[in-house]
Amino acid sequence: MENRVVVTGMGVCAPNGIGLSEFVQSLKNQTSGINFHPELKNLNFGCQIAGKPDIDNIDLNKYFTNVQLKGLNASGIVYGVMAGKDAWEDAGLTVTPEENPDWDSGVIFGTGILGVDKFRESIYKVDEGNVRRLGSTSVVQTMASGISAYLGGMLGCGNLVTTNSSACTTGTEAILMGYERIKLKKATKMLVGSCSDSGPYVWGGFDAMRILPRKHNENPEAASRPMSATATGFVPGSGAGALVLESLDSALERRATIYGEIIGGAINSGGQRAGGTMTAPNNEAVVRCLKSALEDSKIKAEQVDTINGHLTATAKDPAEIKNWSKALGRKGIGFPYVNSFKGMFGHCLAAAGSIECVGTLLQFSENQIFGNVNCEDIHPEINKIVDESRIPRSTLNIAPKIIAKASFGFGDVNACVIFKTYDFE
Structure with a gap:
């Protein structure tokens, strides 16, 4: 075991x-x-x-x-x-x-x-x-x-x-x-x-x-x-x-405090092929990474209720949302809640994933989903995929159960970890 x-x-x-x-x-x-x-x-x-x-x-x-x-x-x-x-x-x-x-x-x-x-x-x-x-x-x-x-x-x-x-x-x-x-x-x-x-x-x-x-x-x-x-x-x-x-x-x-459980994840690379470059992702590789994380976690796509994206405030944000939609097979009002903390502190480069994972897990202990800032004017390509209600502008008093957190980096590399609330048994 x-x-x-x-x-x-x-x-x-x-x-x-x-x-x-x-x-x-x-x-x-x-x-x-x-x-x-x-x-x-x-x-x-x-x-x-x-x-x-x-x-x-x-x-x-x-x-x-x-x-x-x-x-x-x-x-x-x-x-x-x-x-x-x-x-x-x-x-x-x-x-x-x-x-x-x-x-x-x-x-x-x-x-x-x-x-x-x-x-x-x-x-x-x-x-x-x-x-x-x-x-x-x-x-x-x-x-x-x-x-x-x-x-x-x-x-x-x-x-x-x-x-x-x-x-x-x-x-x-x-x-x-x-x-x-x-x-x-x-x-x-x-x-x-x-x-x-x-x-x-x-x-x-x-x-x-x-x-x-x-x-x-x-x-x-x-x-x-x-x-x-x-x-x-x-x-x-x-x-x-x-x-x-x-x-x-x-x-x-x-008898330690438990913030949450890691139930799976995935890491891969797009090989800088099929649109992937040193600075841009291979979209197929991203979708594969997200799907693999779900498979490794032994959960269904519909069980993910919240996404903490990489979402850096660049022209690649719509492509990321599209990749999430493809990987999860979800869109519109059926899309998970999605947030990015980078609106509050920027892109912390190598530190980004770990800082954002701390924030992601804090949503479990707070029984809340933290909001997004500076996105009153959601990108029209994102609007085509996600209902605006799934992009909270302020903190929601909704307790998430399963959160998918992903990061993407130069070199066409991808990682996604799946966090779950721990139910004391």
């Missing part, structure tokens, strides 16, 4: 909320975390707004020792450690003593570009001939697995400790990787999630591609417009989300 897998802890460091309490209130009240950044204006960015977690008043000594903080210049690692340690604590877990690793607990924490500011700092020192002044932290803060290494050591995890990287699919992929490991009884608990650095060196490439909005620099809160006819591109964001996955038997034995 395979293990059933549940979520027993969560943490988040998002542009519109740090910690579960602040984050859930922001989602319920539709509070934006998108702001104007003078630094981007000074650097001649077309898009001068972004979603960035406000950690200025956070006591980082709660998460790092003074030694760890010395020379720390990697925002993604800071966000990831904050979210990861908060999730561990939220699950009611303690840190393993130094002399005894926890062989049954592991970490899969993904990222895209990590430690870019530290890397820039290091390059200047090397170019100036000051190699000896790099210090001992330049490698661990710039290697992709730096975030999982930090968390694995802080928590004393002795099972698989690794980092995945699949562009904007990263966070959702990490969750499915951890789920599979527990399901197959290779681990009892896995801390999973993802993080993304902040700043112009991460966001600059997207600005150069002209896929970021340029008309809302003076009105940041209106800029991110998923499913809207007036969407002009995604607002870049950053942060981290983290979840503690655990076998159901272990969770029940500990």
Whole structure:
């Protein structure tokens, strides 16, 4: 028998909320975390707004020792450690003593570009001939697995400790990787999630591609417009989300809080064929991924009552809705409720999937479906497929039972996870 897998802890460091309490209130009240950044204006960015977690008043000594903080210049690692340690604590877990690793607990924490500011700092020192002044932290803060290494050591995890990287699919992929490991009884608990650095060196490439909005620099809160006819591109964001996955038997034995159950999912690629490219999805692959997630979950399409989409506020939003409709065989008033949280904090790149999965699961504990912002003018192609009542503009007092969450990324990669409320038996 395979293990059933549940979520027993969560943490988040998002542009519109740090910690579960602040984050859930922001989602319920539709509070934006998108702001104007003078630094981007000074650097001649077309898009001068972004979603960035406000950690200025956070006591980082709660998460790092003074030694760890010395020379720390990697925002993604800071966000990831904050979210990861908060999730561990939220699950009611303690840190393993130094002399005894926890062989049954592991970490899969993904990222895209990590430690870019530290890397820039290091390059200047090397170019100036000051190699000896790099210090001992330049490698661990710039290697992709730096975030999982930090968390694995802080928590004393002795099972698989690794980092995945699949562009904007990263966070959702990490969750499915951890789920599979527990399901197959290779681990009892896995801390999973993802993080993304902040700043112009991460966001600059997207600005150069002209896929970021340029008309809302003076009105940041209106800029991110998923499913809207007036969407002009995604607002870049950053942060981290983290979840503690655990076998159901272990969770029940500990009498842990259970946020929800993962009942299945799927990951695939379109191979950059049949319309799929480095930056655009192969629609057939997306439909296959969504259908495979349903099959893996052993549920019927009509059982999905809510979708949390990738929906980035680009020209691809209508295509995504069309793909959901094809995969589920549902449209009009029969389409599930659908939402995108990116209207409130932008597209957090590698961190997007994990942050949005935290928000997705919070809908179970709140017995609500959170609304969408900035889509008063729904795209006409979406209107042809979905009845407007299925795209809530404000929080609905409706308790979801099964939510499908999907993420799609550069490289033509796709991931979909299916969450279900846990019914205590």
